[in-house]
Amino acid sequence: MDYIDYYKILGISKDASPDDIKKAYRKLARKHHPDLNPDDKEAVKLFQQINEAHEVLSDPEKRKKYDQYGADWRHAEQFEQARRQQSSGRQEAPFGGRESYSYSSGEEGDFSDFFSSMFGSARGSSGGRSAARFKGQDYRAAVQMKLSEAYQTHQQTFTVNGKNIRITVPAGIEDGQEIRIAGHGAPGANGGPNGDLYITFTIVNDTAFARKGNDLYAHLALDLYKAVLGGEEMIDTITGKVKLTIAPGTQNETTVRLKGKGFPVYKKEGNFGDLYITYRVQLPKHLSEKEIALFKELAKEAENKS
Structure with a gap:
């Protein structure tokens, strides 16, 4: 596997903090996103490397293995096992095989060469050696x-x-x-x-709704008269308009639920979340003298009732 210097890819030092890694990743991901670089194969390749570098360096355990073993960090556990057993002069066949073979320690050199000697072969059914199989990189x-x-x-x-x-x-x-x-x-x-x-x-989000899981949320401005007297309002859902009945005496910040008008449930065809509408009652502005007089009359009526 070709060695990729993840620190170089993100343009950071080896002692970079988690915040430094996150900031560098976000900046480069935006710059090299395939949507912003159409038909640029190099940009696509670099974007994949940026994501790969972030995946490894943002995970403390993976970063530790990468810092220690470089290109062979994915096989760190096998390497550690080999080192522990090295002193006995015998090495168990990789991946649980029953056969074993001898290993004489010498210069370790490149980790990839070391892995090739330690894990690159196992006895086949004919008594010869066949290369050990490794899953490709994700x-x-x-x-x-x-x-x-x-x-x-x-x-x-x-x-x-x-x-x-x-x-x-x-x-x-x-x-x-x-x-x-x-x-x-x-x-x-x-x-x-x-x-x-x-x-x-x-x-x-390119809609007027807020999404929380499978549910959608929105606000509806409601004039005072309709809040007091009740009525009907045409409101938007994500699939079109529906008629909503306003109950008389509706209070500000009242929330109503429209069942099944939310977002689809992932991989459950025909199942939907709900849509929640919160009323925002709007007080009238710039009242005429007649309207002011009427409100004063209502206020006196309310005082008499109390």
Whole structure:
């Protein structure tokens, strides 16, 4: 596997703090996002490396392994096991095999060469040696969608390492959600399985609604007269307008629920969240003399009742 200097990719030092890593990642991800660099294969490749570098360096355990073992950090546990058993002069076959073989320690040199000697072969059924199989590296990609697009199941095509991949994105996918596409990562070593592709979705809200899980939230400005007397209002939902009945004496900040008018439930066709409408009662401005007189009359009536 080719060595990638994750610190160099993000433009940070090896003693960078978690905040430094996050800031560098966000800045570079915005700059090199494929949507901003159409038809630029190098930008796509760099964007994948930026995501890969962030995935490793933002995880304390992965970062520790990467700092110690470089390109071979994914196999750190096997390496540590080999070191512990090295003093006995015997090494168990990797991955739980029954056979064992001798190993004489010498110059370690490059970690990749060391792994090749320690784990690159195991006895085959014919008594010879065959290369051990390793799963390929996982790829990371980011996709940006509008909230109105996430409302419906649709197909999306994007390019990874020069190959077009077409996937079906189920309705209801959430901001920050990650999905796995098996076998679309880097090729495996020595006949091992391909890595996987992980896609992280960023959902941009292009609607007038706030989304919390599968529910949607909105406000409705309601004039004082309709709040007092009741009536009807045509309101927007994410799929169109509906008529809403306002009860007489509706108070400010009253919230009503419209069942099933929210967001689709991910991978549960026909299931939807709810839409919550909160009333914001608006007091009248610039009253005429007649209106002022009427309000004064109402105030006197209220005093008499109390």
